[in-house]
Amino acid sequence: DSGVTQTPKHLITATGQRVTLRCSPRSGDLSVYWYQQSLDQGLQFLIQYYNGEERAKGNILERFSAQQFPDLHSELNLSSLELGDSALYFCASSLTGTDYGYTFGSGTRLTVV
Amino acid sequence: DQQVKQNSPSLSVQEGRISILNCDYTNSMFDYFLWYKKYPAEGPTFLISISSIKDKNEDGRFTVFLNKSAKHLSLHIVPSQPGDSAVYFCAAKGSGNTGKLIFGQGTTLQVKP
Numbered sequence: 001d002s003g004v005t006q007t008p009k010h011l012i013t014a015t016g017q018r019v020t021l022r023c024s025p026r027s028g029d030l031s032v033y034w035y036q037q038s039l040d041q042g043l044q045f046l047i048q049y050y051n052g053e054e055r056a057k058g059n060i061l062e063r064f065s066a067q068q069f070p071d072l073h074s075e076l077n078l079s080s081l082e083l084g085d086s087a088l089y090f091c092a093s094s095l096t097g098t099d100y101g102y103t104f105g106s107g108t109r110l111t112v113v
Numbered sequence: 114d115q116q117v118k119q120n121s122p123s124l125s126v127q128e129g130r131i132s133i134l135n136c137d138y139t140n141s142m143f144d145y146f147l148w149y150k151k152y153p154a155e156g157p158t159f160l161i162s163i164s165s166i167k168d169k170n171e172d173g174r175f176t177v178f179l180n181k182s183a184k185h186l187s188l189h190i191v192p193s194q195p196g197d198s199a200v201y202f203c204a205a206k207g208s209g210n211t212g213k214l215i216f217g218q219g220t221t222l223q224v225k226p
C-alpha cells in the first residue's frame with residue numbers, strides 16, 4: 001500500500017456520460033498530481049494541485065476538470081466521455097509542490113463503451 | 114512532440130546479467146531525470162534519479178548514467194533478478210515551481226531465471 005488511495009479501481013461507463021475519480025493523498029502530502037496512461041503510452045501529465053490551488057496544467061481536455069479540497073483529497077471529473085478517454089488514470093502525491101520522487105496510487109481503470 | 118523517448122518497447126535478459134534500459138530527451142532545460150518501475154495492477158514506484166549536473170548516480174544494483182551532450186540517459190541493473198521484471202519509465206522534470214514530470218513510453222523488462 002503506497003498510502004495514496006484511488007477510487008474506484010475500475011469504472012465502465014457509456015459514451016457521453018460523466019464520471020468522477022477520487023484520490024486521497026498520502027498523509028502529510030500537500031500536492032496532488034493526475035496522470036493519464038492510454039494503451040501503450042507513457043503517463044501523460046494532466047494537472048497538479050498544491051494545498052488547494054492549481055499549480056500546473058498539462059494537456060488536459062476542456063471536458064476534464066479537477067479540484068483539491070480543504071482536506072487535500074482531489075477529484076478528477078471527466079464529462080462527455082468518448083471511447084478514446086478509456087485509460088488508466090493515476091493520482092500521485094508529494095510533500096511539496098516541486099519534489100519529483102512522488103508516490104503514485106494504483107490507478108483507476110476507465111473503460112468507455 | 115515526444116520530449117522523452119524510450120525507443121525499446123521491451124528487453125529480455127538472463128538472470129544475473131546486466132540490464133541496460135535507454136532513454137533519450139530533447140529538452141535541454143530538464144534539471145532532473147528519474148526512473149520509475151511499474152508492476153501490473155500497481156502504480157509506478159520511484160526507483161532512482163539523477164540531477165542534470167551529475168553524470169552518474171548509483172543505488173545498490175541500480176545505476177543511472179546521464180550524457181548531456183547526447184541528451185541520453187540509461188539505467189543499468191546489475192545483477193538482474195527475476196523480481197526486476199516490470200515496466201520501466203524514464204521521466205524528466207523541468208525547472209520551475211512544479212513537480213510535473215514528462216514520461217517516456219516505458220520499456221518492459223523480462224528477466225529470465
